[in-house]
Amino acid sequence: PPPIERSVRSALRGGGKLKFAVMATHIDSSRHLEGLFSQGLKDIAWTPSGQPWLFTDSPNDWYVKTVHPGVEIAFPTDYRGPGIDQVPTTSSDVDKLDGLAGQVTRTSFFVANVNGVLRVQGTLCTRKQVFWSTEDGIPVASNKISVLHRLIRPKIDRSALALYLMPSLPQQPLADRTHWKGINAVFAGNWLKISGSSARNVRWWSDPGRDLEFKEGAVAVRSSLNSALLNATAASDIVSVDLSGGMDSTSLCFVLHDLGRTFAPFRTSSLSASNDETRRAHGVAQSYGWSLRELRPLAEYSSTFDLAPETSVPALYEGPIAWAASRRYLDDLALAIAKSGSNLHFMGLGGDELFDYMPGTVRSLWLESAPRALGIIRHLQTSRRIKGRTLLRAALRGDSYQQTLERVSLAMQQRTKADASDRYSWVPPMEIPHWFSDEGRALVIEKFSTIAAHPPAPLGNDPLAQQTIESITFQGGVLRQLSEVYAASGIDWQAPLTDIEVLRAVLRSRASARFHPDNDKPLLAAAVGSAAPHDFYHKRRRGDFTTDVHVEHGKRRRALFDELSESALADLGIVDHAAMRAAVYEPSSTDLGLFDAEHIVTAERWLRSVEQITGRN
Structure with a gap:
């Protein structure tokens, strides 16, 4: 061999x-x-x-x-x-x-x-x-x-x-x-x-448990991240990396630079005036002398509400593609990466899951230290406008993983409204959209009821760990789909923050390591340390691409409504045709409504593509 x-x-x-x-x-x-x-x-x-x-x-x-x-x-x-x-x-x-x-x-x-x-x-x-x-x-x-x-x-x-x-x-x-x-x-x-x-x-997997104090956890995260990056780049003369201006991908740039690796940074931008990541990316690139390759704004590429069939046969086997809305941007990015001479591209996927607040954080904080949890709950109450009583109920709730699944399953069957504190438990409430057909609703309830009765043992010892691990597995699936669709490009798409040793280091750190009065993602900030500018992780607004999605929906909704006069989803009996079309044309003003519309379009596009390319239904 x-x-x-x-x-x-x-x-x-x-x-x-x-x-x-x-x-x-x-x-x-x-x-x-x-x-x-x-x-x-x-x-x-x-x-x-x-x-x-x-x-x-x-x-x-x-x-x-x-x-x-x-x-x-x-x-x-x-x-x-x-x-x-x-x-x-x-x-x-x-x-x-x-x-x-x-x-x-x-x-x-x-x-x-x-x-x-x-x-x-x-x-x-x-x-x-x-x-x-x-x-x-x-x-x-x-x-x-x-x-x-x-x-x-x-x-x-x-x-x-x-x-x-x-x-x-x-x-x-x-x-x-x-x-x-x-x-x-x-x-x-x-x-x-x-x-x-x-x-x-x-x-084979087991949660490593929380045994590291903050400084020890930061050292472990940096050590595992160094290892992941050095192993990945050992056979590559030049690599490429996203440099969005956000904390996760930009942190990878800082660490690669600190390790002495040559890399080509790429980014896109948003139409939102509140998204200041462009300014931050330009400032960092100029400060470090990096030659930033900038593609057109993401909104100019987006196909979120486009029903044009998928032409990549390998993609069809994977099912609806999670990142289908960014396909045109990724097409251009893959071409630009190849032109740069890189065959290895790093993305910042996984950073929010590892280092930021997640719904299960409240209960995990309480298990770690009730007095410390009370202070952080007060901070969440004011900074995120969540009722303190709701957060306290979530912190005190001692339901097991299976009990939570059973409660969620029963609520779906009885169509009862979830308690506000349920959003901060092991599993989020599952509300079946109103545009589902009775048959589609029955399919979901039957499948989830079976699972709730005999669930696997949780991947994490507490809600925060469980949600962190689950989210990392989702991001890994995104990487797998990227590799599948762009196999011919010869590019190895990687997200070092999904590396198992990085995950273990984060899980071994306290839940409170995700909070600091002055810094966002304090554990990541401490892990990167002096490789980053001293104020890079100071509290700020997060990058937001929601404006781009709203703009695209406004441009496409009439045509999309007409194109859905016939629906493969409706033919399968999963959705109520009229209610689904109405939901796509006039989603609620919340991001969740647009998320529903995006999922409908992605699934409909996939079904139409399967019929066109493979001849199967």
């Missing part, structure tokens, strides 16, 4: 090109073998009896090694980290490879065959995700939904599409769904165990 330390400038660059599948060996698996071979996959690992179990379209980009009689491991050579020989791999139990698998899946996939039992694992943030399906008693796993789709030819899962349209949704208990019946995703924090004809999720 090629040495793992080699510079990776192959088809793996971009992350979306590599395709692999893992299949349990069966005597009647010839049809599945033919299905994999017909997709350009070649077998690269075999059992002692000569039966193939690992297949890929890039054989030269895999490291395969027999580490013990009956124990074979494999992973792509985009793994970046310590030498693999530093980790003992003599276990003959597939459940006892956590140390090795955890090391590799910081950045890549890990697979193992231990005496016929298979282990398939991706990253915690789901940027490297494993999907699986079973047909004729044969489980097949892959990093590509398209591989499984071509094997089993599934129908669209209406329940998954109805859940996608919900304005608020917990990520973890629904994380196994794709938009295709019979194709599942492995839960975040789990690996897939394939033994004979069975396939099941096995939990």
Whole structure:
């Protein structure tokens, strides 16, 4: 096998090109073998009896090694980290490879065959995700939904599409769904165990607990961020990075500069007069001597309310694209990145989730220190205009994760209005939009009731940790979709703040580390330290692109209303056609109303594209 330390400038660059599948060996698996071979996959690992179990379209980009009689491991050579020989791999139990698998899946996939039992694992943030399906008693796993789709030819899962349209949704208990019946995703924090004809999720992740004081947490965050950036850039002469002027992406620029890495910064801007990130970005770039590449304002690219079909076939397998409204901007950004000579681009995704206030913060603060929580509750009451009584009820509420899910499920069934304090619990209230059909409402209630009765154990020990981890897994999915759609560009899209070691460092820090009377994101500010200007993290208004969305909606709403005279969503029975059109034409004045309209358009666009390109409904 090629040495793992080699510079990776192959088809793996971009992350979306590599395709692999893992299949349990069966005597009647010839049809599945033919299905994999017909997709350009070649077998690269075999059992002692000569039966193939690992297949890929890039054989030269895999490291395969027999580490013990009956124990074979494999992973792509985009793994970046310590030498693999530093980790003992003599276990003959597939459940006892956590140390090795955890090391590799910081950045890549890990697979193992231990005496016929298979282990398939991706990253915690789901940027490297494993999907699986079973047909004729044969489980097949892959990093590509398209591989499984071509094997089993599934129908669209209406329940998954109805859940996608919900304005608020917990990520973890629904994380196994794709938009295709019979194709599942492995839960975040789990690996897939394939033994004979069975396939099941096995939990490997555990919350590290809060054991670091503020200064210790800042050191841990900076150390893990340095490690993530150095590992990622080891094989790249020049990288590119977003420099929005906001705290997260700009912090990456500060750290890269401090590490002596050369980078090309890019940004776009907003039409909003209250968004001062442009001024901040220009000031930082000038101060540090960075040559800032600035693209047109985001509103000039936006396709938030555009029903033009998606033409990227790989994107269709992923379902409705989370960032579809920014597609035209990203097209230009990818071209500009390639012209700069970079094949590795960093984004600031994950920063708000790690370092800012989240709804579950109040309860977690109370568990940490009631006196300190009272002071912060008072601050939230005045700064965010939230009733103190509401926050106090949320702090005192001791419901478990399952109890919260059960309460939310019951409220949906009975159509009762959520208590204001419910917004600050483990799971946000789930209010089914009025434009759902009775059938669509029933699909959501049935799915969520089943989950609430038998939920997975929470990923976090408290509401704040749970929501932080869930949000990071969502951002990882955005990165995965980017890599899928822009695979041909050769760009590796990364968000270092979603790195598992950065996440662990934040989770080990106190909940109160997210609050400071003078600074925004104080833990991030302390981690970056003197690499940033001394006043960069001082309290300020956040970047806001809502104005751009309002402007676009005003321009498009009449045409959009006419274009929705026929609706694929209505044909599937998920929405009430007339109510849905009215909601898109005249959403409420709140951001939530525009969010509803955006989700409707994104789902409708996807359905129309699926019908046009794949001929399926």
